[in-house]
Amino acid sequence: MPTIDDFGSFETAWCPGCGNFQLLEAVKQALVASNIAPHEVLFVSGIGQAAKAPQYLNCNYFNGLHGRGLPVATGAKLANPALRVIYESGDGCTYGEGGNHFLAAARRNIGITALVHDNRVYGLTKGQASPTSQQGFETKAQPHGVFSQPFNAVQVAVAMRAGFVGRGFTGHTDHLADLIAQAIAHPGFALVDIFQPCPSFNKLNNYAWFKNNTYMLGDEHNPDDWEAAMKLASAMDEQIPLGVIFRNDRPAFESQFATADGKPHFTKQVETAALREVMGKYA
Amino acid sequence: MPTIDDFGSFETAWCPGCGNFQLLEAVKQALVASNIAPHEVLFVSGIGQAAKAPQYLNCNYFNGLHGRGLPVATGAKLANPALRVIYESGDGCTYGEGGNHFLAAARRNIGITALVHDNRVYGLTKGQASPTSQQGFETKAQPHGVFSQPFNAVQVAVAMRAGFVGRGFTGHTDHLADLIAQAIAHPGFALVDIFQPCPSFNKLNNYAWFKNNTYMLGDEHNPDDWEAAMKLASAMDEQIPLGVIFRNDRPAFESQFATADGKPHFTKQVETAALREVMGKYA
């Protein structure tokens, strides 16, 4: 059984008071609860403050480009379906630069857990609006406040019939850890959008704001009910539910190939007989 | 008053029987009905069979890159808010390569009319699946059939609170022309997703399929009702409504700037006094 300590403890580049610290704790708890050892998991991230998270874990990781973590994770999972792949990055990375990949991953229902640090701001580049920033949020890049409708990732993921859609908050670490563990256990694409205060750059949606505008879902919500999920998912500014919003059992993308046996193909030798047969078609 | 003939008639590169012909007709009708002369409108398109459409119209056009028409249209509208900007391209171009721009344009509610030829296939590159292809659709690139959930553009646009969201079908040209005219009249982002049979490459969703699986919305639907719109928008495979699905009066993106007066700034001289003032801040 892996323990929290197996995942190490590192000096971080995060600001004091940042929600990322609780998020990191919740991830460790979830890994332990899921009985996953450091070498059994591959974390894939993009670039941003959030995306540094895997660097602070003992684990396999691929810390890729800003916005491009999901395709890397998708390629990794397709190449080795036996590997547990967790994507972790920020709201800007995932829904901004990486928006197209987010749509595609959800539509595919590829077997990846996606943990998105949603601080509603670009942290690493010092405070521009992110796709989830609230309308009216003022920054040096948006001096008149944000005009765009915020991106509701949870709702779009439900619309795309992603396998698992949840929302967490770093203020409730245990709840979050449990949510992440459930997401990891889900075989298809599992999104956990995680409210994470950024005290350095988002003074609007601070810890108190998230605390005051969210509530925890109870048993009354049935995440298998798509219509109910859609309704819950529409909340963005107040009365935002935390927990499992939607879940379905669409087969995971990688499980649908004719040759899918859960194992990577690259460990096998090239079969000359098969190759000869393929070439024969061109004679 | 402009007439249909003002928009010219060109030899096209489309296949006989393609839905694009009716679509082109509907666009011309809508322009005439909207009292727009050829020089008063800028068409922006991407690349694909659909994207060639502006080449077959007397109009200003910018035939850009595959997937990148919406940002070009956005820049054009921001630079000259007085210009009527119509984006026209295919489902692959708009929701595949251009998916991220589609999300952003809808969230911005930028004052562009977006006409999407939705033939559920990549026509110009000879028949691979597009984001809107049905599950199970078999092609040389998807020999086991499509695994992904199709992209429901109408639903995502409603979720993003795009200003105007409609769906048309080339089989009902007059209805389509009217829908496009309404979209043109809307001040914010107006999406018209248009079912367009591709007899060359999509034998699954052919003319009869679209005809049999769609119906026209009547007055019973109130497009101002977001929840009702969301429900209607979820239909993808059968009982698909045609008409105005959703409409709201969020201000258009370009109208929200402090300096917005509906006129382009580039016609004015650089004001030396203002420039001196700006520089003074650095003294």
Add this chain to the structure above:
Amino acid sequence: MDTNPRDDFNLMIAGEAGQGLATFGELVVKALVRSGYYIVVTQSYHSRIRGGHNTFAVRLSTEPISTSRDALDLLVAMNSDGVRLHHDELAEDGIALADEKLDAEGARLVKVPFGDLAPGKFANTAGLGVVAALIGLDQALVDDLVQEQFGKKHPETADSNRTALENGYAWGREHLPRAGKRVKPATRSSTPRLALNGNQAIALGALSAGVRFVSFYPMTPSTSIPLTLIAAADKMGVAFEQAEDEIAAINMAIGASFTGAPAMVATSGGGFALMVEGISLAAMTETPVVIAVAQRPGPATGLPTRTEQGDLELVLHAGHGEFPRALYAPGSVEQCFHLTREAFLTAEASQGPVFILTDQFLADSFRAVDPLEVEGLETVPVPVDAQPVALPYRRYEVTDSGVSPRLLPGFSEHLVQADSDEHDEQGHITEDHGVRIAQVDKRLRKLDVIQERVIPPDASGDPNPDLLLVCWGSAKGAVEDAAAQMRAQGHSVGTLHFSQVWPLVPEQFVPALEGAKRVICCEGNAMGQFARLIRRETGFHIADTVLRYDGLPLTPEYILERCCTT
């Protein structure tokens, strides 16, 4: 006029998209190759699905050939434009065939009563019979081919196809002047040759090297590479996916490769432009990946279905920051196969991005290829075995060669950590200036690993010639043929063909350049990109160029015409 059977024959099928011209052409090709002929196909098509004027030209010969010819011995016109546009390309004794119903006229135009020979949908089969009869192909062989081709999907059409073919043969033998007497019979080899185009050969090369992953976004003229791989995927254990865009494609391939699957992508200029950031990621994370770029004329959308060699400089410098790479540029269908294999091995050996530069002309050009040996071929050594590494395991260990021990995540308890930021040996982000220098130097040392494997340019013709023609990639056949023609006229001409255009090893070719009285670089672009690369690397200035950028491939005629005037 020589009326003896010839060992070289040039035919063209012309018509519009949607008439099944490519299928027809590919049947002719297969029939010829099975009959023992060598072939060179040149396809020209418009960027549209129906209509437009397309051609499929096949030069066939009893001897190996590597380039097309202009003068037509046979024109098969599927519409009246086919006659109108190409009739004047007929050789002195060439003939043209067209349906009697077409409104077309011309000397030596033979009208074929296709309506009588077969019902509409079998007209192409009848046409095949007519053509085969003219050339003198064995009827049983062609019949087998037709049954094979259509039999699987439509068993019910077997009889109709057979009858159509028979009628075509019979009509051709009876009505065509010198039917069966125009071309020398070829010798059928015991091990049959393959009819392959460049893209198919790239895909087969990849399969033989052990490719296990391909991601792509459709783009002419590259798409047939992934489609060929996908057709074989279940048999060969290849995971694949049509990505949402090219950025996803390259990043997926990098993810798959990091995890262990030898991986490739294929695209063309505009799609490649979108991969530029990903190339840099592969370099920084030291992840092997093979990128096939099938060039077409740019800028932007350009001429999507035509050919050009205009993206050499782009591919050579793609990616921000500095890192080593290798660029292969096959000059023939065989080289497509072998260099793709080499690309996979080099990518793994140097742990980084490796490129194959092809173009529309080569991509679509069918040739008769001698059977490719599959036994005992080297495959990419996938590092699944964790035993040999020194502990603690460090993905980016600084080594003499610059190549660090590569392990795969999940195959041992060792953690594999890759970082797009500058990183220490462990793979952790760093801003230490010393570590930065060590890692840059380590990465750049891998250039030597690549350099050791460089394929020297291929020289042909006279040593120390009066004229040396330099070229790269798909221009090979045309240039060598032009040189041969000049030599046949008594001139002293040599050629130098680069099938690897980066890195360049000056000692391998500067003596040849210096040994020639005059050097001309022949390229399918407007700026002479390869000539300036040679100058950059060697100082040798090739002032004379023969450049083509109208969308068509370099041909011997084009080169000959310009060599005498430049």
Add this chain to the structure above:
Amino acid sequence: MDTNPRDDFNLMIAGEAGQGLATFGELVVKALVRSGYYIVVTQSYHSRIRGGHNTFAVRLSTEPISTSRDALDLLVAMNSDGVRLHHDELAEDGIALADEKLDAEGARLVKVPFGDLAPGKFANTAGLGVVAALIGLDQALVDDLVQEQFGKKHPETADSNRTALENGYAWGREHLPRAGKRVKPATRSSTPRLALNGNQAIALGALSAGVRFVSFYPMTPSTSIPLTLIAAADKMGVAFEQAEDEIAAINMAIGASFTGAPAMVATSGGGFALMVEGISLAAMTETPVVIAVAQRPGPATGLPTRTEQGDLELVLHAGHGEFPRALYAPGSVEQCFHLTREAFLTAEASQGPVFILTDQFLADSFRAVDPLEVEGLETVPVPVDAQPVALPYRRYEVTDSGVSPRLLPGFSEHLVQADSDEHDEQGHITEDHGVRIAQVDKRLRKLDVIQERVIPPDASGDPNPDLLLVCWGSAKGAVEDAAAQMRAQGHSVGTLHFSQVWPLVPEQFVPALEGAKRVICCEGNAMGQFARLIRRETGFHIADTVLRYDGLPLTPEYILERCCTT
């Protein structure tokens, strides 16, 4: 030890992110510039928001200077690391200041009782007072500045700031050895100089040229260009938008420019990589657009907050297909202003993409800039007037210069039709080979238009020297300073600085290269990219290089050390 006031002084503020170090530094800079000093700022920071070790170094002088120095006359340590890491950089008579509460020791370290001087949030103002007292700046001037800076946003803090400043001054005058006697007073000019960094100067240059549109995606170290434009947008009538990604940014700018707004984007290597396809689109549609690339070390994410000159070759070859372009590489803050203006004018003149290559060092480096003339500056001629065109209007009319008449959609009845496919004069898609050639040739002829405007390299020092130092872009100051130092030691040294790196006009500089006994190219990269470009274009081989790629800027010391050994 010379205890006379000096005309050159070097100070550094060191601390961690989040301590307000940059704000402190910028106040010091403004105070110095208003006092009449020339300055050179070198900023070094980590890719994080809080913590990490950052420095803000200011060299000041009564005479114009263009480069930093190493030895510190004053170190202001905001944490104990500040002392620990930089104490040994102190000059012989340099002093260090640190809060008395910090755990730090060292010779000539003066402990400041900040707690007594001001409450916590005003400590930096007190610190400013201490520093100003040491240098001997006029207290009223500094007081005005502080009130101006904080007064607008927080009028309630006016008194506290004033008191803090006063206390700092008083304490400094009393406790610091030779306070006010270390630095010669500067002459305040009647028209005050500006304190500008490179990015601000680029933005001001753009505004003065008539920029009306900017789109961008945030990326260090380019972001301050759009942020500076946005801060002035309402006043200057600039439309702007933070795009969803860099691909959108460049395409938006192209759309805006097509419609009539002089437009620019700003990014860094990885973001630029994503714009490569868009560059090609600008070229094909012949749409003017200015692209500012602020380089940082790659590959991939690299060292996001450090400096490098590693993307020259990428930018030069970005975009599939072939087309003309211009690349400016400012060497000073003034050049940032003037060359950005030039970039806009050239973009419009040549109707295509034009680039400004800067880097983190220059982007963040504040200098005292003589007042910039704004009266009578040429601005981009926006073609709103449709009268002069020949009819029928053809956007891509083939002309002698290659430049076709540009009109704007909606400003007349003429239709403006732009196409990313190859097109005819009208802008309609075509596959005609002749039209293709005519359009390629037309586009490439525009290289002459660009060439006519080329800014020749700047020579300094000895003509026909024993040693010629060649450089480009931000290396200018360091190289010229190194050369001056060598000359001061009696060596014959010249410099050649390229502020435009493409196109190159050999006649402008080959004589200088050939006239030198030895040539060394100094570049902030590992491969000597500019040296090989010169060889490609001229054949002249600069075999010796001084290269730096550890993330720090070239400095005179770095160059001097290596010039003697290479």
